[in-house]
Each structure stands twice: as structure tokens, then as C-alpha cells.
Amino acid sequence: MLNMRCLSIVFDLDETLIVANTMRSFEDRIEVLTGWIGQESDPVHISGMTSELKRYVEDPVLLKQYDENDVVTDSGQTYNVKLEDVPVNATGNECVQRPVIRLPRKR
Template sequence: MIKSMVYYGNTSIGEVEVWPKGDTNLGAAAWAREIRVDRLSPPSERCLPLAVMHTVAVGARCLVMESRPPKAADEPPPPLVAMHAACLRDNKTAVVPLGEEELHLVAMTSGRNLTNHACFWGYKVPFGLYNSCLTMLNLRCLGIVFDLDETLIVANTTRSFEDRIDSLQRKLSNETDPQRMNGMLAEIKRYQDDRSILKQYIEGDQVYDDGKMYKVQPEIVPPLSDNHQSLTRPVIRLQEKNIILTRINPL
């Protein structure tokens, strides 16, 4: 066991005791003496963070971290306890960047029913992997991997959205399992939202998303060969939704 200080950014939020697990050598880890939390992860809407970690972590749990007991009975709890409560409440993890990896601190409830106490389990994952996995779980969508030898585009039109919505609604009318029904309703809602965005683009070359207006920006497409001319496309990129809106034939 080693004693360490936890920081959120540059602010000290509490002293902790850290126990290594598995093959972890905390004595050789410079970051273990000052554990610097950079941010909290996005909330997990479907699975507990611990369940996600069992799927994406490079190895098993690498450490257990607990807040040190107060020196006096009337001593106020450190900010670390508030962060622990927020992680439990919102299904978030505390993220410690470690170069090409991230240490995710998963808030755990204490089996000893201690008050003003924080307990975290630590897992190492490749940088960005937890967020990517969380996005797919929250949206109930799997990622698509393409052969890098080919340039492929997954495109949707108004007609394709309508066909998918109709197909799901027909399946929904015959479904009796509540969990499957909820999944279908969520998928229909996503298609309807995407169709609404596409309709805005078609009608006005602009879209509203989360109260913000996005207008088309001209983007030049280089010619495929000397026999082709360059093409200018009207494009709207919604980065947070991974959506690109354009016209197949902009002329």
C-alpha cells in the first residue's frame, strides 16, 4: 500500500491509500504518488461503468483506492467524497491520462457502510476506447469496420429513413417483449430525428441542432483524374453526431 494525493486538475481533493492489484507495481509508477484526474467520463446510460470496464480494460483491476479516514470526528469530508458521489450517481468514471492509456477510477460502494468515504477501483484502457465503447452502448449501435483497401460511404436518404421507420413499426406491432419494444422505439426515434435534420437541410441548406444553427459550407472535391473537373459540394458537418449532410448531385 502507498499513500497518495489526488488532484482534480491542479486542485488537491484528498489523500488516499492505494493498494496494487495483479501485476501492478505502484512503486515504479510515477503517477501513483500524485493521481491527477483530468475529467469525468460521459455518463453510462445502459450499463454500470464496472461492467463496461470488464469488457474494454487491457487487464484486470490494477488498483484499489480509498480515501484516508478523517483525523477528527468533526472534520469535513474532502472534495474527493463529492466526486465519488457524483460518479456513483451519474454512472461516470474519473479519468487519469497516462500517455497512450487512461486510468479509469470506478466509484464503488463500501461494504463497511462508512460515511464520507470514497472507494475506487482502477482500470487501464487504451486512450479513447472507453468513450468509444460507451457511445455505442448508449446509442445501441455497433461500430462499422471497413476494409481500408476500399473507400466506402454509408449514406442515408429521406426514402431510406422512411423505409427503415416503416419496417421497424411493422415489427413493433408484432413484438411482445418489453425490452425489445423499448429498443425498437429508441431506434425509431433516432431515425425520425435524423430524418428531421435531413429535411431541414433539403428545404433550407441549414439545420438547427441543440438550439444552434448550422449553414452549408462549400467544400471543393478534387478531380478524380485529369479528365474530370473539381466539384464544389454544399456540406454541413455535425461533428458531435458524426453526421455529414451533402447533396449527391450538387449541380
């Protein structure tokens, strides 16, 4: 289902809710935000929407890098995939490894 881009939300292995975006949904959101920014007069709202727009522009680039190379470059720093153990069930007695890149939180 993920490869066909039919899901709008996904629960990760540890039951974390993940919002699933397609490249088209990124493009649609960028278009909407750009329109809203052009109509907004409040500098605080403009700042918030501009920050969100920046993330919607940067995230697909990071995802494409990850998909193609299993690495991402963010702010000049390269981050490699690390394998993390994830419990398969609630008892935690069986684990699988998954490739993950964790970026530091942006301020």
C-alpha cells in the same frame, strides 16, 4: 437518377458509399421498427431499436431543412452550409466545391 429516386445506393465524389433513402423508405423503416418494438420483450433490443427509430424520425426533418434553407437546426444549434473542396479524380490535382453540413457525432 437521384431526383427520380431510382438509386438505392450512391457513391459520393470521394467514393464513399452512401445509402440513399427516400421519404417513403424512411416511413417504411419507421413502420417496421415500430412493429418490432411492440413485439420485443428484451429491454436491450428495445433500447437499440428505439434509438434507431429516433434517427429515422429525425433524419428526414434535417434533410428537409437542408433542402429548403441550406441550414439545419439540431438540439437548438443551427448549422450552416460550408463549402468543401473535393478532388475530382484520384490524382487530386483538380477540385470542385460542394455544400456540406457536418453535424457533431451524437453520443
